[in-house]
Amino acid sequence: MSEFPGLLNYWLVIVMMMTGFYAMISRNNLIKKVIGLSIFQGAVYLFYITAGKVFAGTAPILEEGFSNYSNPLPHVLILTAIVVGIATVAVALALIMRIKDAYGTVEEDEIQHQDKIR
Amino acid sequence: MIATHLPILQVVIPLMAAPLCLLLRRPRLCWALSLAVSVIALVIALLLLGRALSEGPISYALGNWSPPWGIEYRVDVVNAFMLIIIAAIGTIVQIFAPRSISHEILPSQHTLFYTLYLLFLSGLLGVTITGDTFNVYVFLEISALSTYALIALGRDRRALTAAFRYLVLGSIGATFILIGIGLMYMMTGTLNMADMAQRLQPMLDSRTALAALAFLGVGLTLKLALFPLHIWLPDAYTYAPTVVTVLMGVVTKVWIYVFLRFAFTIWGQEFVFTEMHLQDLLVPLSLIGMLAASTAAIFQRNVKRMLAYSSVAQIGYMMLGVSFVSQTGLSGTIVHLFNHALLQAALFMALGAMLLRVGSPLLDDLRGIGRQMPWTMAAFVLGGLGLIGVPLTVGFISKWYFILAALEKGWWLVASLILLTSLLAVIYIWRVVEVAYFQQPDPNTTPVKEAPLSMQLPIWVLIMSILFFGISTKWTAGLAERAAAWLFGGGP
Numbered sequence: 001m002s003e004f005p006g007l008l009n010y011w012l013v014i015v016m017m018m019t020g021f022y023a024m025i026s027r028n029n030l031i032k033k034v035i036g037l038s039i040f041q042g043a044v045y046l047f048y049i050t051a052g053k054v055f056a057g058t059a060p061i062l063e064e065g066f067s068n069y070s071n072p073l074p075h076v077l078i079l080t081a082i083v084v085g086i087a088t089v090a091v092a093l094a095l096i097m098r099i100k101d102a103y104g105t106v107e108e109d110e111i112q113h114q115d116k117i118r
Numbered sequence: 119m120i121a122t123h124l125p126i127l128q129v130v131i132p133l134m135a136a137p138l139c140l141l142l143r144r145p146r147l148c149w150a151l152s153l154a155v156s157v158i159a160l161v162i163a164l165l166l167l168g169r170a171l172s173e174g175p176i177s178y179a180l181g182n183w184s185p186p187w188g189i190e191y192r193v194d195v196v197n198a199f200m201l202i203i204i205a206a207i208g209t210i211v212q213i214f215a216p217r218s219i220s221h222e223i224l225p226s227q228h229t230l231f232y233t234l235y236l237l238f239l240s241g242l243l244g245v246t247i248t249g250d251t252f253n254v255y256v257f258l259e260i261s262a263l264s265t266y267a268l269i270a271l272g273r274d275r276r277a278l279t280a281a282f283r284y285l286v287l288g289s290i291g292a293t294f295i296l297i298g299i300g301l302m303y304m305m306t307g308t309l310n311m312a313d314m315a316q317r318l319q320p321m322l323d324s325r326t327a328l329a330a331l332a333f334l335g336v337g338l339t340l341k342l343a344l345f346p347l348h349i350w351l352p353d354a355y356t357y358a359p360t361v362v363t364v365l366m367g368v369v370t371k372v373w374i375y376v377f378l379r380f381a382f383t384i385w386g387q388e389f390v391f392t393e394m395h396l397q398d399l400l401v402p403l404s405l406i407g408m409l410a411a412s413t414a415a416i417f418q419r420n421v422k423r424m425l426a427y428s429s430v431a432q433i434g435y436m437m438l439g440v441s442f443v444s445q446t447g448l449s450g451t452i453v454h455l456f457n458h459a460l461l462q463a464a465l466f467m468a469l470g471a472m473l474l475r476v477g478s479p480l481l482d483d484l485r486g487i488g489r490q491m492p493w494t495m496a497a498f499v500l501g502g503l504g505l506i507g508v509p510l511t512v513g514f515i516s517k518w519y520f521i522l523a524a525l526e527k528g529w530w531l532v533a534s535l536i537l538l539t540s541l542l543a544v545i546y547i548w549r550v551v552e553v554a555y556f557q558q559p560d561p562n563t564t565p566v567k568e569a570p571l572s573m574q575l576p577i578w579v580l581i582m583s584i585l586f587f588g589i590s591t592k593w594t595a596g597l598a599e600r601a602a603a604w605l606f607g608g609g610p
Binding site: 021024030033037040041044047048051074077080081084087088091092095096098099102103111115 | 263270297300
């Protein structure tokens with residue numbers, strides 16, 4: 001299979017993953033970091049779904065005339081991973097709410113500055 | 119009948135107890151429940167080890183779906199040993215917890231603490247017992263998410279930022295592991311570890327397999343806090359409530375176990391350490407970690423943070439033992455998993471008892487504590503001696519194995535560096551001893567009482583086992599050698 005369009009999805013996964021990763025590292029705002037984390041995890045969902053796709057394959061239905069199925073297992077796995085991702089983001093946002101209460105800001109440099117003064 | 123279902127009961131009992139705990143609401147009841155669950159988990163782990171020793175590996179098909187299609191729980195000597203470590207520390211921590219959290223966690227959050235603890239316990243036990251790679255990821259997140267919340271229970275507001283930083287880095291690590299598992303699934307079409315190990319062997323050279331190894335390597339070393347990926351650890355250990363810090367010491371050990379499982383059982387030690395040169399990478403990183411973290415520990419003013427850095431150094435020892443790729447080194451790592459679990463639990467708990475009375479882990483506030491809390495401080499000193507590796511303590515047994523493994527390889531420099539870091543440990547433990555015994559307490563503060571019995575008891579149980587297993591090595595080192603031989607023999 002040629003690199004293009006055969007592996008296009010994987011290239012998109014890498015671009016998306018690095019976008020999220022970059023946002024996590026470079027952003028100062030904690031909420032933006034969480035958004036980055038979400039994009040990063042989203043790339044992995046896309047990666048798993050792509051891996052399960054069979055060219056010209058249909059949904060796995062046991063019926064006459066369907067012989068070429070896509071692999072349904074990655075979908076099931078990623079359903080679990082999506083739930084985990086939501087839970088992670090929920091915990092992160094809950095932490096940010098409490099950080100905002102305790103520090104009055106969600107900017108990382110201001111938080112570090114306040115901790116130094118104490 | 120029950121005996122055949124022990125592997126699943128190990129995980130499901132704490133998992134089911136967690137929501138029950140939330141419904142009970144009364145902290146005393148929750149405590150009784152989580153203590154009972156921890157004891158049951160420990161009994162099950164001991165029974166499983168007994169069976170694994172006499173009958174060989176136990177395979178349990180979840181929901182009766184036969185592996186490799188269904189999820190398989192597989193117990194052999196290695197993870198039965200690990201299950202015992204987790205459940206034993208959990209039980210000890212629960213005896214210690216009520217008094218410790220009474221002033222370190224807000225009273226309204228005590229129920230939540232016990233609920234999170236039960237989730238955490240089931241997560242770690244699940245990671246350890248499962249023979250299915252995706253299951254590892256699921257339990258990883260159960261334990262990790264509860265750890266983030268447990269850290270955030272700390273009353274210092276810096277606990278929140280420490281928890282958040284750990285959440286971001288931990289999620290990156292977990293996602294890397296997930297990508298690695300996905301790539302391995304692409305290659306082999308299976309998630310079962312034993313099946314994967316067989317199918318992976320002919321395709322080790324493919325680029326997908328190499329990418330999988332890279333992602334898993336980074337993800338796992340981030341999770342187990344190997345230098346330089348340890349940056350989340352000191353803050354999280356320092357600002358978490360003491361009981362949580364003790365529990366977190368087990369987390370990194372579980373990840374070292376998972377690393378062993380992936381490297382030895384699935385990929386094969388030849389490929390990982392020799393062909394992929396992971397040995398050349400891990401040996402220097404472990405050594406730098408040992409030296410840098412021990413040196414950093416010497417300069418800490420906060421004793422809790424000092425012990426956190428010491429934990430990073432100990433992780434260095436364990437990973438060094440792995441990267442010798444010899445049975446002696448691996449035995450050292452496995453026995454040190456157990457020994458250091460005892461040592462760090464004893465040290466952090468002794469510090470927790472001082473925190474209860476003094477209210478501060480700063481070195482300056484602990485002046486003269488040796489005369490005011492003689493039993494607690496004596497326990498701290500004995501634990502410290504274990505950390506240094508003085509003979510008749512467990513620390514000596516581990517160091518003995520590590521140095522023996524280094525000499526077997528003819529790595530004299532590595533052996534001398536192991537001795538050098540032990541000397542650094544002497545320095546940072548001595549700083550506490552000096553302050554506690556040889557300095558006068560601040561005259562403006564009121565003298566404090568000795569810690570209550572409910573805290574002394576678990577601490578001294580740990581100290582006694584540190585001494586007992588330092589003298590009688592039949593159970594710990596003997597088992598570790600069997601486990602190491604098992605990992606080297608290949609096959610899960």
